[in-house]
Amino acid sequence: MPQEENIDGIRVTRFNWQSSENISEDTLTRFFFVDRVSSEVERRVVPYVEEAAQLNAIKSWLKESLTDEETRMLDPMYYKSYSKSDNARERRKRKFAHKRLLWKTNFMHGFGKTSGNLKSIGSKNRETREKFRELYQLSSLVFAENICSLKFDETPDVIHAHDIYCLPAGVLLAKRFKAKLVYDAHEYEPARATKNPADGSNFAEKLEDDCLPFVDHMITVSSSIAELYAERFKDHPTLILNAPEIDANYMGSRKKQALDQLSIRAQAHVDDGTPLVIFTGGIQMGHRGLDKVLQALVHLPEVRLATMGPRHQKNDSWFMKEARKVGVSDRITLLPPVAAPDVPVAISTADLAICPFQDVSLNHRYAMPNKLFEAAFAGVPICVSDLPEMRRFAETLGFGRAMDETDPESIAEAIRDVLDHPENYTMTAENKKKLWESYSWPAQAEKLARLYDEI
Template identity: 35%
Template sequence: MKGEAKVFRGTAKKLILQPLKAVYWFHEMDEFESATLQHILQIRPDVVHCHDLSTLPTGASVAGRIGCALIYDSHELEMHRNATYPEAVKRKRRRLEERNIVKADVVITVSESIADHLRDDYRIPRPIVVLNSPDFEHTDEGHKTLRTDLHLGEDAPLAVYVGSVTINRGIENVVRALPFMEAVHFATVGPRRKETEKLLIEIAEELGVRDRLHLVDPVPPNDVVGYIRSADVSVLPIQNVCLSYYYCMPNKLLESVFAGIPVAVANLIELRRFVEKTGCGLVMDETDPRSIAEAVASVIPRRGDFVVTGERLDQLIAEYSWAAQAERLRGVYRDLRRRTAR
């Protein structure tokens, strides 16, 4: 009876929440514009910098009314996100992006593949890529590290996942890989979705590896690089469930490399390109726990072969660090100033 009641409550929750989510998603951008448009018009900005699709229609409206410059900063491939939208919401989102992206003076995005996709899909000039890179130059180099927080000795193999513990990140496959990785501890560092956290614990208990699974709260962004530096390998098991993920170039990859940690990455196009270019780790089948285990087990004893140091590290910093991305962003604004001054 209790089990039946639990199933009923779960079903009822879905029946109530899903329609409410659909209503919210459908009106999300309209509500943002209602709440902000008049305030922005009063400010009369020189540039409206719109982060993601939820703000783009409002920014385009402001630019059209007062003639200011418009930047569209697309942090994901909005039409192909890790989200299940009703068809009516999908059509509205597509219509709004298609209508307004062509009005932008500059489009910015976060990976080369997304830039190519947006260029080809909307027939616009190729967006400028500003990577989501860590500000590791200001990281906390104190004594607090992941390994010390877990009370693990230096001889205990430690794999880490950095970022949100949520659906389609493949973290459960890493837990399923633990029985094939003798003595390896696996820690997540980041905010946790309750349902995903519960699933990870259930899998670990079922497989008898709960003592080697560690769910750690997030640390301040500027501290991540220093905090995870004591791990032996960083695992990026992101699942290929949408184009936005397939094209992703996530912050956690660069955080790991700048922390001096080898990586085991999913076979996604940007991750694979980066690993092949830099030699900083191995590519694995993110859907297969045995493949994940093989990659991790291969990297840990050969850590020194994969850590990027010396001149190679200097080159990576020059190209991929936040300082390099910030300069690229400043260049966007300098170019806009020149154009508007004519």
């Protein structure tokens, strides 16, 4: 991609935001506002910096010494993704190749047989990565250093910080240019299930608390998350929903042009008489509840399930392993993503969409994920977790119902109900009008424009 580009009249500058070129030992001292964060960094990061540097040196050596295929072979998932029962021969073959390459690499690098071998280094790498994962939001300070080193030809009136990873940069740039700062929070960062430290201390909350006094306006994605931020921010945030950027004319013309190529029913080779359930988005272990959906399929022998989204070998392998465990793998299809505006068209041939997010954090409990809007604009009924924001959306528009997301039998019962009584979950003309007038991207863009007018 070019470093500089003009898209729809907007100048886009691309840069290596993770570069360490501008990072030094005194980096933190330039962040005049990170009082709470600096003590966390001192306690959590500094002891692991040397360790991380050693691991990075080893990774660099491996990258230079091994082919792409050999790098894949070093990952235990190279063989663990194959079932012991269904693919035992291939698993044994791959495991042998993995072990042989592991021994060869240890020998080539001169690692010892005990504490210095690649297996123990891998364990140490996982431990160190876990420590840094708990402070993943620390990458926002690296981003800030790098974007602040860029030259700006114009003086901005407003800095729009998209999520916590841009927030410290927003504070620094707003101070430099005497500009207004908008914080656009697409998640409730202090309560993200996959990001918080195991000991319960909340780095993200400390980082936000350091930055919020410098924020002029705030945006977020659900009413409940807005209420949470209202308790910590000086004003009530503006609600801008995560609606897809589509319009009715596009939907109509795109269906005529490309439905045959985009249709998930066609891609999954499912005939029109077979019930098809769709999950859009990436597969994740546990928190998105897809293992519960697989268990629910045991009670629905005629139903097929397709997932459409970014494909990741580790997560996909886990998902198919879970499917084989319960005997439904022959009814699962994993499809690649399509362009965001095409998602509603692609999924419009499904009978039902599903969103089984688990109630593992406030961020999940109050989520309004894209998949809700995609199903609504596709005209596909949806079964959602019995969580307040999702349930309210589905029931307000009359195109879905809630289920106990923790119970496979409840999920199966909800799917069966919608499949057997689709007339009960078809949006009325009045609700379709409400969908386009209140929940479409043009409606959200109008609110955003009003906010900027106020600024």
